[in-house]
Amino acid sequence: MKERKVVYEPHPVTPERKKELMSQGFKIIDAVFAPPGNKASSGQPAAVEPADGLSDDELRAAIEAATGKKPHHAAKRETLIARLAEITEARQNETASNGLTRREIEADLIAMEVEFDQNDALDDLGALRDLEREKRNG
Secondary structure, three states: OOOOEEEEEOOOOOHHHHHHHHHOOEEEEEHHHOOOOOOOEOOEOOOEEEHHHOOHHHHHHHHHHHHOOOOOOOOOHHHHHHHHHHHHHHHHOOEOOOOOEHHHHHHHHHHOOOOOOOOOOHHHHHHHHHHHHHHHHO
């Protein structure tokens, strides 16, 4: 199996940035799942390591932080990696009360150059997006 390096990037990742990272052989994971002390900043990779470079404990900690539940103690590494990818995808596809997904809201905020915290509640991000659009169109 080809070893790929992991890069933790704030989501959503722009198409240009995604193309750049993937052309360099990186697997992109949302920065919210970066191991402690490896948070991304200024659009730069937070941590670059082989996909198998994360320890099982780090994978388990990221899954527990995202779900509030510990993964099964006997879960295999491949299962942990797949579960983390599922969580990341599901988070990006959450739908806010305004009908937009987290991915769409964050993309709009990035396009409008509005600073925001990815850890904010989805409806808070949606409200921020709506306020910024009103300011610009008002």
